[in-house]
Amino acid sequence: MAQKRQTKLRRTRRSGGLFENKVAWISGAIILLILIQLFVFRDEGIYSLLRLKQEIKDMEAHISRLEVEKAELESDRDRLLNDPDYLERIARERFRMAKPGEKVFHVVVNSKKVGGRR
DSSP states (O other): OHHHHHHHHHHHHHHHHHHHHHHHHHHHHHHHHHHHHHHHSSTTSHHHHHHHHHHHHHHHHHHHHHHHHHHHHHHHHHHHHHOHHHHHHHHHHHHOOOOTTOOOOOOOOOOSOGGGOO
């Protein structure tokens, strides 16, 4: 009789095993989702880390462009301070300056055609 009870208990445990298995899978899935949320999407997560690394690369590229621009500006500054011919050319082109006694002519280009011809 004791043996029959033990086999009945074993059978009921086996039949409940399927339900326990589903609960274990659901619990595992929920725990997995929580871990993904914690390690991937938080401020300290992988997504944020990758975004910050890309931001660093962008900033380094921007710094490189600014260094090149700075070198060009320093070169122009040195030329303006030390090269009188370059300074004169810039004064004439940009500021339309002339030496005393020189005449400056401005050429105006009219883009409209006379008489409607093309």
